[in-house]
Amino acid sequence: MERAARATLHWSLTYTGGLDPVVAADRQHEILSDLHEQAAWASEAGISQRAVARSMRARMLRGIPADLGWRRTQLTGEERATWSAPRVDGLLLAAVALIGIVQVAVGAFIAARQTRALLIGDISFIPNSAAITIALGSIALVATVLLWHRSTRHWGAALLAVTGVLIFAQSVESLYYLSATALLVINGVTWLEPAAYAIGFGVAIACLAGAAQWAKPVHLISATPTRKESR
Numbered sequence: 001m002e003r004a005a006r007a008t009l010h011w012s013l014t015y016t017g018g019l020d021p022v023v024a025a026d027r028q029h030e031i032l033s034d035l036h037e038q039a040a041w042a043s044e045a046g047i048s049q050r051a052v053a054r055s056m057r058a059r060m061l062r063g064i065p066a067d068l069g070w071r072r073t074q075l076t077g078e079e080r081a082t083w084s085a086p087r088v089d090g091l092l093l094a095a096v097a098l099i100g101i102v103q104v105a106v107g108a109f110i111a112a113r114q115t116r117a118l119l120i121g122d123i124s125f126i127p128n129s130a131a132i133t134i135a136l137g138s139i140a141l142v143a144t145v146l147l148w149h150r151s152t153r154h155w156g157a158a159l160l161a162v163t164g165v166l167i168f169a170q171s172v173e174s175l176y177y178l179s180a181t182a183l184l185v186i187n188g189v190t191w192l193e194p195a196a197y198a199i200g201f202g203v204a205i206a207c208l209a210g211a212a213q214w215a216k217p218v219h220l221i222s223a224t225p226t227r228k229e230s231r
Contacts, residue, residue, distance in 0.1 A: 004053035005035045008060045015067050019074050027070075062088070089213065093147065096210040099203050100144030100160050106171050107137010113178040122178075129173035136167040150214070157211035164203035169196040 012031040016024035035056065042052040110133040117123040140163045146156030172193050 001039065001049040001053040001056070004056035004060075005039070008035060008056055011060055011064075011067070015071050019071070023074055092210050092213060093153070096157050096160060096207055097144060097147050099164060099207060100140055100147060100156070103140035103160065103163055103167050104137050104144060106167055107134050107140060110134055110171050110174050110178070111137070113175070117178050127174060127177045129170045129176075130178065133167055133170040133174050136163040136170065139163050140167065154211045154214040157207045157214060161204040161207035161211065164207055165197075165200045168200045168203075169193055172196045 009028070009031060012028050016027050019027075038056065039052060042049075042055075110130055114123075114126060114130045114134070118126075139159060143156040143159035143163065146152040146159070
């Protein structure tokens with residue numbers, strides 16, 4: 001914990017360098033007091049020093065954009081928009097929720113195409129890829145619902161990472177059986193399926209980032225009720 005506190009103090013010395021000595025000293029004292037309050041609160045709450053150290057480092061990293069914005073304000077005297085932790089968290093949630101909605105839509109689209117193909121007699125069976133896509137879309141629906149609750153948000157994001165790896169490539173393969181137009185496109189564009197997997201892996205990385213962010217207990221994201229996120 002001491003090393004994490006020293007790292008935070010060292011960062012405060014770095015970004016306050018060259019500013020008015022009084023302003024810089026006030027900022028550094030604020031950080032020192034902040035760290036002391038967190039350590040005291042964690043001790044009373046029975047939180048391990050290792051967990052507190054992780055929280056200190058995470059808060060320092062999340063606060064870097066706000067710290068740099070504060071420094072810019074001190075140098076220019078102009079208030080500028082900063083990327084605070086709540087704002088970043090909100091944008092990440094919006095991105096992961098959008099990913100979930102897209103996956104649900106993909107599953108629903110393949111389900112509709114499969115139903116239509118069966119009804120008009122274009123196909124008399126359900127391809128494995130279509131069944132997998134529909135199942136993944138159903139799982140994505142559950143995962144998207146889990147995003148709405150803070151306590152289950154990390155599980156939802158983790159599930160969307162798993163479904164995201166597969167659903168786009170499986171949907172492309174499904175359309176090979178369910179759409180004559182898609183069949184022509186797939187045969188003519190050989191890189192389409194690898195591109196779908198690449199998109200899936202990109203989606204998975206974004207979802208895993210969200211899962212890692214939300215897996216942390218709330219009391220470690222904001223260590224004390226009065227602690228300031230922007231130092």
